[in-house]
Amino acid sequence: xxxxxxxxxxxxxVLAPAAFAQQxxxxxxxxxxxxxxxxxxxxxxxxxEAADHGAGDAAASGEHGTVHYPLKHPPELSWTxxxxxxxxxxxxxxxxxxxxxxxxSSCHSMDLVAxxxxxxxxxxxxxxxxxxxxxxxxxxxxxxxxxxDRPAIGSDHFPHPFPNPEAAAAANNGAAPPDLSLIAKARExxxxxxxxxxxxxxxxxxxxxxxxxxxxxxxxQDAPAGITIQPGTHxxxxxxxxPALAMPPPLSDGQVTYDDGxxxxxxxxxxxxxxxxxxxxxxHLVERKATxxxxxxxxxxxxxxxxxxxxxxxxxxx
Amino acid sequence: xxxxxxSYVPSQGPMRWLDARLPLPRLLYDSFVAFPVPRNLNYxxxxxxxxxxxxxxQIISGVVLAMHYxxxxxxxxxxxxxxxxxxxxxxxxxxxxxxxxxxxxxxxYLHMFRNFxxxxxxAPREVLYILGVVIFLLMMxxxxxxxxxPWGQMSFWGATVITxxxxxxxxxxxxxxxxxxxxxxxxNATLNRFFALHYLLPFMIAGVVILHIWALHVTGQTNPTxxxxxxxRDTVPFTPHATVKDxxxxxxxxxxxxxxxxxxxxxxxxxxxxxxxxxxxxPAHIVPEWYFLPFYAMLRAITFxxxxxxxxxxxxxxxxxxxxxxxxxxxxxxxxxxxTAFRPIYKIFFWxxxxxxxxxxxxxxxxxxxxxxxxxxxGTIYYFAHWLIILPVVGLIETPRRLxxxxxxxxxxxxxxxxxxxxxxxxxxxxxxxxxxxx
Numbered sequence: 072x073x074x075x076x077x078x079x080x081x082x083x084x085v086l087a088p089a090a091f092a093q094q095x096x097x098x099x100x101x102x103x104x105x106x107x108x109x110x111x112x113x114x115x116x117x118x119x120e121a122a123d124h125g126a127g128d129a130a131a132s133g134e135h136g137t138v139h140y141p142l143k144h145p146p147e148l149s150w151t152x153x154x155x156x157x158x159x160x161x162x163x164x165x166x167x168x169x170x171x172x173x174x175x176s177s178c179h180s181m182d183l184v185a186x187x188x189x190x191x192x193x194x195x196x197x198x199x200x201x202x203x204x205x206x207x208x209x210x211x212x213x214x215x216x217x218x219x220d221r222p223a224i225g226s227d228h229f230p231h232p233f234p235n236p237e238a239a240a241a242a243n244n245g246a247a248p249p250d251l252s253l254i255a256k257a258r259e260x261x262x263x264x265x266x267x268x269x270x271x272x273x274x275x276x277x278x279x280x281x282x283x284x285x286x287x288x289x290x291x292q293d294a295p296a297g298i299t300i301q302p303g304t305h306x307x308x309x310x311x312x313x314p315a316l317a318m319p320p321p322l323s324d325g326q327v328t329y330d331d332g333x334x335x336x337x338x339x340x341x342x343x344x345x346x347x348x349x350x351x352x353x354x355h356l357v358e359r360k361a362t363x364x365x366x367x368x369x370x371x372x373x374x375x376x377x378x379x380x381x382x383x384x385x386x387x388x389x
Numbered sequence: 390x391x392x393x394x395x396s397y398v399p400s401q402g403p404m405r406w407l408d409a410r411l412p413l414p415r416l417l418y419d420s421f422v423a424f425p426v427p428r429n430l431n432y433x434x435x436x437x438x439x440x441x442x443x444x445x446x447q448i449i450s451g452v453v454l455a456m457h458y459x460x461x462x463x464x465x466x467x468x469x470x471x472x473x474x475x476x477x478x479x480x481x482x483x484x485x486x487x488x489x490x491x492x493x494x495x496x497x498y499l500h501m502f503r504n505f506x507x508x509x510x511x512a513p514r515e516v517l518y519i520l521g522v523v524i525f526l527l528m529m530x531x532x533x534x535x536x537x538x539p540w541g542q543m544s545f546w547g548a549t550v551i552t553x554x555x556x557x558x559x560x561x562x563x564x565x566x567x568x569x570x571x572x573x574x575x576x577n578a579t580l581n582r583f584f585a586l587h588y589l590l591p592f593m594i595a596g597v598v599i600l601h602i603w604a605l606h607v608t609g610q611t612n613p614t615x616x617x618x619x620x621x622r623d624t625v626p627f628t629p630h631a632t633v634k635d636x637x638x639x640x641x642x643x644x645x646x647x648x649x650x651x652x653x654x655x656x657x658x659x660x661x662x663x664x665x666x667x668x669x670x671x672p673a674h675i676v677p678e679w680y681f682l683p684f685y686a687m688l689r690a691i692t693f694x695x696x697x698x699x700x701x702x703x704x705x706x707x708x709x710x711x712x713x714x715x716x717x718x719x720x721x722x723x724x725x726x727x728x729t730a731f732r733p734i735y736k737i738f739f740w741x742x743x744x745x746x747x748x749x750x751x752x753x754x755x756x757x758x759x760x761x762x763x764x765x766x767x768g769t770i771y772y773f774a775h776w777l778i779i780l781p782v783v784g785l786i787e788t789p790r791r792l793x794x795x796x797x798x799x800x801x802x803x804x805x806x807x808x809x810x811x812x813x814x815x816x817x818x819x820x821x822x823x824x825x826x827x828x
Contacts, residue, residue, distance in 0.1 A: 138671075155652060183470050249664075253470070259660035264751070274652050279660070312673060352663070355473070355480045360480070363651020370647060374640040381633045388428055388625050 079232075111205050126205040144260055145285030148342065150277050152349060157360050160349060168192060170327050170340050175251060178243060178318075180231045183252035187225035191354060194247070196374055199225050206230050213291025244303055244317050255279035255352040258311055278300045279352065280345035285309040288342035290320035395419045420606055425624035426631045427612035428486030429800045433507075434610065436500035442639050443493040444598065450486040451535075458538065460584035462577035465540035466665045484654040490532050491657045492646045494680035497525060505718075508727030509611045515719040517604035520597055522715050526593045529681070533585040535676055540580060541662030546675045548575045548583070554688075557702040558706060574668070614799045615727025616792055623796035674756050682753030683746050684708050687772065689757045690765035707769060713754050716774045721776055723784030730789040735783045742775040 151160040168189070171181070186203040194202065203223040210232055211218035223230065233239035239247035249257075259278040262270060269275075289309035300306050304315035322337045329335055333343075349356070397403045399414045408414045457476050459468040472479035501521075507587055508520035533551060537544045552575065555565040571578025607620055618624055625631070649656065655677060661672045677685050691703035700708070714721075729736050745768050752765040793799035 151572045152681050183467070183474065188474075253663040256655060257660050257663035271653060271656065276653060278656065310562050353473075359480060359484075359651055359654070363647065366651060367644065370640060370644045372645060374637065377633065377637045384629045387723050388630060 126167045138256070140313055141260055141308060141311050142314060143285075143289070145281040145309055146276070147275070147277070147281055148284060148345075150280060150346060150349070152356055153277050154274055155360060155364060158357050159191075160346065162333075163343050164192045164350050165194075166329055166331070166333060166339075167345070167350075168342035169329075170322075170344040171251070171347055173327050174321055174340075176229070177232055178239075178248040179251045180233075180239075180248075181229040181251050181351060182231075182278060183228070185226060185228045186223060188354060191350070196225075203227060235290065246317050248318070251351065253352045254350040257352075258282045260311060277349075280349045282309070282311065283348055284338075284341040285343040286311075287322055287344070288338055299356075395423075397423065410632045410801065420602070420627075421509065422626065422628040424606060424627040425621070426610055426627050427618060427623060427796050428625045428630075429612050429614065429796050430435060430631070430634070431584055431613055432638055433499070433503040433610075435596060435635045436496050436503065437498045437605075438635035440641050441598065441637055442642075444591065444595060447486060447489050447493060447699055450482050450489060450519075451517070451588075451591065454482055454486055455588060460538070460581050460585075462540060462580050462666070465538060465580060466476055469539045481650070484650045486535075486563070486653060488646065488649045488657060490535060491680065492642070492649070493528065494532070496642065497528060498680070499744065501525070502743070506729045507613055508615055508722065508724070508729065510718050511724075512719060512728050514604070514608045514611070517601060517608060518719060520601040521713070522576060524594055524597050524601060526712065527590055527597065531590040531594065532678065532680070534583040534590070536662075537580065537583045538587060539662055540666045542661045542664040542666055542670075542672050543662040543675070545575055545666035546672055547677055548579060550675055551677075552579075553709075554705045556791065557699075559702075564732065576668075585814055587676060595605070604746040611727060612796055613728060613730060614796060616794075616796055616799070618799070619795045658767065666696045676754055679750070679754075682751070683749040684698070684711060684753070686749040686753035687711050687769045689753075690762060690769040692757075692762050692766075703803055707773075711769075711772060715725070718776065720781075721780050723781045724787065724789070725784075726789040728794065731792055732735055732783075733786045733790060735780075738783060742779075744769050745775070 098319070142295065150165070151158055171179075177311055186199050189199050189202065190196070206223040206227075207220050208223045208227050209218055210221050213219055228336065231239075233242060233247075236247045256279050260282055261267075262275075262278070286307060286309045289307045290305060292308060294300050294306040294314065298314045300315045303319055305319055306315045308314070310316045322340045324337055325335050327340060329339075333339055354361075395412075395415050395418070397418045398417050399408050399418075399561065404414045454472065457468065457472045457479065459465055469483065472483050476482070494560065504518065504521070514566075533547070537548045552566050552569045555569065556562040558565070567573060569579070569582075570576070570581055582800075676682070685708075688704040688708040691700050691707050693703075694700055695703055724732060724735065726732055729739050749768045750767065752761055752768060755761045794803075
């Protein structure tokens with residue numbers, strides 16, 4: 072025993088300094104990639120910003136350890152769709168859609184959502200037709216081989232604000248705004264140990280909408296000393312991949328008119344659009360949870376029955 | 390156990406007719422009804438059945454998903470999203486399949502844990518065990534290729550990193566990588582061949598599973614005491630005893646599985662995989678799925694060159710070695726006693742090894758910076774030391790606890806009372822009883 076421990080300790084002691092000695096020679100692998108990848112970057116980093124990042128990270132890891140983003144964790148809000156009996160707040164989804172339509176959609180596409188999907192938001196068929204008809208889409212070719220414009224119909228997906236990704240990038244400081252269809256599932260701030268374990272039991276799944284809300288309301292703060300903000304970017308401590316992003320603060324109080332008397336504040340807009348984006352990312356969320364409840368109840372009852380049978384079968388065996 | 394010809398004759402006419410021409414009814418009866426199992430099996434022994442269930446779940450859900458999926462780099466991501474949005478119950482199929490992979494690994498790790506703890510790999514079950522390691526390797530390959538199919542950012546960059554391993558090997562490395570990728574970078578050709586292989590490998594797994602079960606029925610099952618079956622008193626018939634016990638374990642396992650499918654379907658995944666693959670934009674941290682994290686930590690633990698072996702090749706060798714070493718376990722374990730329950734010293738080291746692997750898993754999820762690679766290196770050294778040094782040495786120097794004379798003694802007490810419902814605990818020590826199960 073003792074000899075074993077001694078041998079193991081010795082091995083550790085001999086090899087650990089070797090590992091330390093090598094640390095300095097190791098260049099973080101991602102930095103060259105980061106430098107080459109700027110142009111098609113996502114929402115945030117404009118122009119050379121992403122490249123600066125890579126370099127910044129690399130430099131930082133040498134002496135002070137890498138800076139991890141976001142600088143602040145998003146606060147946890149209460150959402151109606153959270154928890155085992157989660158459900159949509161239809162009025163909130165309609166408000167969120169209004170915010171998306173009047174604000175976000177001027178830059179952000181939403182490829183995966185069709186007008187017909189809006190029926191889940193409580194719109195009637197006629198209303199959906201009217202909403203779709205506000206947009207013009209290109210169709211064709213027709214019998215003469217010509218492309219033609221027509222009003223959108225329910226089966227059309229939300230039209231793009233820009234004709235192509237290059238145009239989107241050109242109009243937005245070099246970085247095309249990301250598609251928002253899945254954004255509420257595609258952004259997740261790491262929860263850390265042991266919170267991520269508690270999340271299993273609290274069913275915390277709302278990292279995406281929490282992030283959307285935090286980001287949209289996180290503008291306007293002063294950057295802490297030591298953080299340089301590149302020109303053309305905006306400091307936001309909640310931004311997941313840097314200290315600042317190219318998107319200017321999109322929301323301001325009173326910007327969108329609500330018909331249902333809800334407060335017309337940035338905070339409320341951000342909540343509503345967060346809920347709407349969660350719906351867009353996971354349209355079957357409520358159906359999923361409701362089905363899950365039935366499945367779990369069934370399995371519990373079934374487990375009880377199998378347990379009783381098991382008891383009886385094994386009663387004679389020990 | 391199942392050696393020799395069965396005397397079973399089906400009671401129903403059509404079955405008798407078939408049995409006289411193809412003894413399939415007899416094979417199934419002998420394997421899943423009459424097969425004697427030790428009467429002292431605990432719930433750790435139910436994961437084999439659970440794994441068979443999970444393989445079936447994955448194959449069935451996977452085949453249906455394949456009907457809706459488009460294995461093309463420009464279509465794959467949106468085809469998965471159309472499954473999630475427009476296919477009837479598509480969201481259920483896809484979440485079942487994605488979380489099913491995770492739960493397949495949860496079950497296989499618990500199955501392996503039971504194997505290591507109770508020494509199931511020891512003679513005469515070496516071939517049974519090695520087939521199990523082969524299944525594990527096939528599962529890893531299948532899971533990796535399956536993760537590439539949604540063609541999200543983590544799919545793409547995970548594929549780039551993992552196929553990049555092969556370039557570490559001198560001379561043959563680059564050709565192997567190009568063969569895997571179907572080109573010089575991860576692209577449409579890679580996605581197509583990964584889809585084909587992802588569809589093929591589960592059936593290869595099913596084939597090896599048949600061999601695995603066949604070998605099991607030749608040697609019979611181990612049990613928590615590690616004492617071999619000595620008489621009929623030691624066993625109960627597979628049906629109904631093991632069937633209903635495995636059934637209960639399956640339902641409870643499905644409960645946990647359902648909880649994740651319906652309430653936490655994305656908890657075990659990575660948000661970046663909801664961003665379409667983009668060859669020009671590297672994610673901040675490329676991490677594999679959770680079940681690969683301990684191996685990923687070992688890969689990244691080697692940050693220094695060892696003579697002619699550079700750090701990259703060293704990491705790859707260590708990672709592959711961490712599984713290859715498992716093939717030699719039956720011959721590395723020198724203990725006369727199978728079950729760790731009767732090995733007071735090894736039991737301590739066993740649990741240290743389990744903790745070590747969990748810590749390695751956590752380190753695999755951390756960025757390779759600061760103290761983490763050093764901790765991973767220590768964890769890696771300990772992992773190999775456990776199998777290559779501790780396991781052989783402890784087996785030689787340790788005095789195991791006294792074993793029960795037989796399984797029935799362990800269950801029913803030394804008086805061998807039957808059906809009294811008492812005496813489930815450990816039997817009182819009897820003077821002069823020597824360990825009986827010399828492995």
